[in-house]
C-alpha cells in the first residue's frame with residue numbers, strides 16, 4: 001500500500017529500544033493507529049518535535065495489512081498541547097481525553113467528527129475556562145458519535161418529541177427515554193428533569209468544522225446579548241456557553257459556540273444541572289468501559305465531580 005498521510009493526536013508514547021517510540025495515535029483520516037517511529041528519540045530524525053503527548057502532528061506512515069504496528073516515515077509538529085495556563089486541571093482533563101479516545105475508539109475506524117471535537121476540546125482545556133464543561137461535552141459527544149448514546153429530546157417508544165418542561169424516564173443506560181404517556185410502573189426507570197435532558201442533548205451535538213477553526217458558523221450569528229449569556233449570570237430565558245476564555249467581555253471577537261445554545265422558552269442554570277449530568281455521564285463511561293477510568297481519581301482531586309464554583313446568581 002502507498003504511504004499514507006494523516007493528521008494525528010498523540011494519545012500514548014512508549015520508548016522502544018534505544019532510539020524508537022511506539023505510539024498510539026488518533027488520526028482524522030484512519031481513526032486510531034498504533035505506530036512505530038524508528039529513531040524518533042534521536043536528536044536528529046525524520047520526526048520533528050519527538051511526539052509530545054496530546055500534540056497534533058502531520059505524519060506519513062506505511063500501512064501494513066495484518067500488522068498491528070504501522071511504520072511511521074515522517075512526523076511534523078502542527079500544534080503542541082500547552083496546558084500551563086490552565087494548570088493541573090487542564091493537564092489531567094487532557095490525559096482523560098486521551099484515555100477515553102484510546103479506550104473507546106477502534107483501530108483503523110475513522111471518526112473525523114470525533115477528531116475535530118478532540119482538537120476543539122484540547123484547545124479549550126488550554127485556556128483553563130470551564131474545563132469541567134469542556135470535558136463533559138467531549139464525553140457526551142464522543143459517546144453519541146460512537147453510537148453509545150440515544151436521543152434525549154424524544155421518546156424511544158412513541159417517537160414523540162418530549163417538551164423540555166416535561167420530565168421523562170431514563171429506562172436504559174445511555175439513552176432510551178420514555179415519555180410520561182408511554183411509561184408504565186412495570187418499566188424501571190430513573191426520572192430525569194427537562195433541564196438535565198436539555199443539557200445532555202445540547203452537549204451531544206457534534207461540532208461543526210467552522211467551530212473547530214474558531215469561526216462563528218454563519219447560521220449561528222448572534223446578538224451581543226447571546227454572546228454574553230454565560231452560565232452563572234442571570235440571563236432571563238436561557239444560558240449559553242462560549243469557548244473563549246475572555247468571552248466575558250462583550251468586545252471579544254466572535255467566539256465559537258460551545259455547544260449549549262440559546263433556546264427560547266427554556267431556562268436552566270448550568271451550575272444546578274452540573275452534578276446530575278456529571279453523575280450520569282460518569283456512570284455511562286464506567287458502565288461502557290466495564291471499569292473506572294484511570295484518570296477519575298485525579299479528576300476528582302481537581303474538583304471535577306463537585307459543583308463548579310463561581311455561580312453568581314440566585315433564582
Ligand SMILES: [Zn+2]
Nearest residue numbers: 155158179182
Ligand atoms: Zn412516548
